[in-house]
Amino acid sequence: MYKYSNKNAEIYSKLGIEGTTYEPGFAKAKKMFGNLSGKKVLDFGSGSGRTAKLLLSFGAKEVIGVDHNQSMIDQANKQDTKNAKFFLIDNKIPFDKNTFDAAFCAHVMVEVNSFKKIEQIISEIYRKVISKLLISY
Numbered sequence: 385m386y387k388y389s390n391k392n393a394e395i396y397s398k399l400g401i402e403g404t405t406y407e408p409g410f411a412k413a414k415k416m417f418g419n420l421s422g423k424k425v426l427d428f429g430s431g432s433g434r435t436a437k438l439l440l441s442f443g444a445k446e447v448i449g450v451d452h453n454q455s456m457i458d459q460a461n462k463q464d465t466k467n468a469k470f471f472l473i474d475n476k477i478p479f480d481k482n483t484f485d486a487a488f489c490a491h492v493m494v495e496v497n498s499f500k501k502i503e504q505i506i507s508e509i510y511r512k513v514i515s516k517l518l519i520s521y
């Protein structure tokens with residue numbers, strides 16, 4: 385399992401979106417989600433907070449970011465994201481079933497080293513989402 389150091393988490397927090405190879409994926413996600421106005425959204429593997437900010441820009445009322453890396457959570461907490469909160473997790477997502485209207489999971493599975501683990505993560509996310517609207521890549 386890859387673990388970001390403080391330094392690498394800080395570098396990640398400066399990447400941005402515009403002009404990067406992340407841009408087409410995020411544009412596609414915007415089309416798939418549509419308007420997230422008034423929705424509570426889970427951002428699994430939220431990293432330094434970039435995807436939480438993105439989801440807020442799609443209209444989400446509230447974003448809950450979860451990540452297993454403390455350095456990334458620390459960076460996320462430095463972002464100016466009033467309606468996003470970030471939680472350190474260890475496998476389980478500490479919220480009840482059907483808590484969220486939608487979920488996003490971007491650039492995370494590439495860091496997970498078995499299909500079994502990927503299945504476990506996806507079903508854990510899925511259980512928490514009312515509408516079963518989940519975008520993961």
Ligand SMILES: C[S@@+](CC[C@H](N)C(=O)[O-])C[C@H]1O[C@@H](n2cnc3c(N)ncnc32)[C@H](O)[C@@H]1O
Nearest residue numbers: 429430431434435451452453456490491492495
């Ligand atoms: C490449 S970053 C993507 C961050 C963010 N989604 C973005 O696109 O800017 C991947 C993030 O997923 C987190 N991550 C990877 N596997 C995870 C797992 N099993 N549980 C929680 N977080 C995980 C990493 O710590 C890292 O912060």
